Amino acid sequence: MSVRPVGIGDASKTTGVSVKAIRHYEAIGLIRPATRTGAGYRLYAEQDLHALRFIRQARNLGFPIETIAALLELWRDRERPSQAVKALASSHMAELDAKLRELEAMKRTLAALIEHCHGDARPECPILENLATPAGTAPRRDAHRCGTDVDAEGPPGR
Amino acid sequence: MSVRPVGIGDASKTTGVSVKAIRHYEAIGLIRPATRTGAGYRLYAEQDLHALRFIRQARNLGFPIETIAALLELWRDRERPSQAVKALASSHMAELDAKLRELEAMKRTLAALIEHCHGDARPECPILENLATPAGTAPRRDAHRCGTDVDAEGPPGR
DNA sequence: GCTTGACTCTCCCCCGACGGGAGGGTTCAT
DNA sequence: ATGAACCCTCCCGTCGGGGGAGAGTCAAGC
Structure with a gap:
């Protein structure tokens, strides 16, 4: 059992969250700032690793970061409904x-x-x-309509 | 029938592509640079509007821009296989x-x-x-732990 | 002691496909 | 002549980080 805090590399390995992502989460305030060694290296305790795993699971389910922040708060609140x-x-x-x-x-x-x-x-x-030939243009309603028209409404990138 | 070239606003309205997007497409080279009025306003001919509609349709199908560029080329090539x-x-x-x-x-x-x-x-x-509790961690001991066993996996207090 | 290699740090730019807005010019009707 | 409605070019923000530069840190080997 690793009881003592680990570096960001080990934290990444044991949680499956990339080093870049961990630092990113800290930067945007999703996780609390890690404690540091004298040289400024980040250290993570079990608690923090647990949170990182939580985040990874939530990301795997497609939750956006903002929602994960809310989930984390609820997770920490033992009285949550x-x-x-x-x-x-x-x-x-x-x-x-x-x-x-x-x-x-x-x-x-x-x-x-x-x-x-x-x-x-x-x-x-x-x-x-x-x-x-967008839908509605040049109405070629021949015998067999080959498939659906392309619907209005935008592409997925939103 | 609008035979003469139209401004970017009208082009947007008749093609369903936003003004911003049209300029963006030009900037990244997806469409050729529009001709301009003396004052620098963009002008679009039927051809261009057709291309914009083509792009919109392709976007509606989720094609990435890069692929649309390839599709446009094939579209213009009457000999394409x-x-x-x-x-x-x-x-x-x-x-x-x-x-x-x-x-x-x-x-x-x-x-x-x-x-x-x-x-x-x-x-x-x-x-x-x-x-x-990610899959594989803390293997469940009994069938129904939903609701019982509240203190088992505690979140980090804080 | 010195070096090597593996970590780590911060900082900044990059991806896709635009949207928002600033700050300014143009055109047209009143 | 003035106001509204266009249009222009920049630049920043989105979302969730990845890639890499340039520099510092640490343990081990020689």
């Missing part, structure tokens, strides 16, 4: 769900386009045609 | 798929945690417990 935690988690799940749906819509559309593309040496390509 | 387009699209679909799976995994885990959280005024919370 579990509904507060559940609310944060549910809210995050809703966001995951929204992103999921967005990706699924993209995937569906793209899959339909890909399916109809021969993928040979000839230049005809329904993929390019669809990109060049 | 459709397999080149299909390859780009398929590669992007694979990325969409990977992200989808990642999100789904997160969602599954989170949903399971949320389901087991009472969400009331009491402090017991399997969500926090799970975040604090």
Whole structure:
């Protein structure tokens, strides 16, 4: 059992959080400033490692840093109402769900386009045609509609 | 039919690409530099608007800018082999798929945690417990530790 | 003692794909 | 002539860090 504080490298290894990330978390105030050796090296006690693991788990679930800060506070508060935690988690799940749906819509559309593309040496390509012909433009409602139109609403990068 | 070139505001309105984005696309070389009026205002012809719509469609499908640049080139090349387009699209679909799976995994885990959280005024919370107890750490001793065993995994006091 | 290599420190720029806003010029209608 | 509505070019901020420069620190080996 490592009882004595460890350096940032070991902290990184045992928690799975990169050295860069640990320093970053400290810089933005997500974790408290580490104690330092005389030479200014950071030292981490069990407590801190525990927090880092907590953060890593939360990041693995896709929680944004800001929410993790709130989760950490609730974690430290032994009187917290579990509904507060559940609310944060549910809210995050809703966001995951929204992103999921967005990706699924993209995937569906793209899959339909890909399916109809021969993928040979000839230049005809329904993929390019669809990109060049936004929904509503040049209404070519022929016999079989090849796939979904690209929906409005923006790309994932927000 | 607007035959004469339009300003960036109108270009934005008719293509659905924000003014900021249009300038950005020009700055990074995704679209060619717009012609300018004497006063330096950008002017866009039908061609350019078409390209902007193409870009918007591609963005809606989640294509990264770099890939869109390649798609634009293929679009302009009437001799392109459709397999080149299909390859780009398929590669992007694979990325969409990977992200989808990642999100789904997160969602599954989170949903399971949320389901087991009472969400009331009491402090017991399997969500926090799970975040604090990464898989493989402190192997669970008995079946139902949700709610019992409050003092087992204490967060660092502070 | 001296060097070597492995750590660590701070600081700053980079990614994607723009958005916000400052500080200024232009155009058009009133 | 003046106000509103455009437009311009910069520069900074987003989110979660990664990469690397330049410098300091520490233990071990010779």
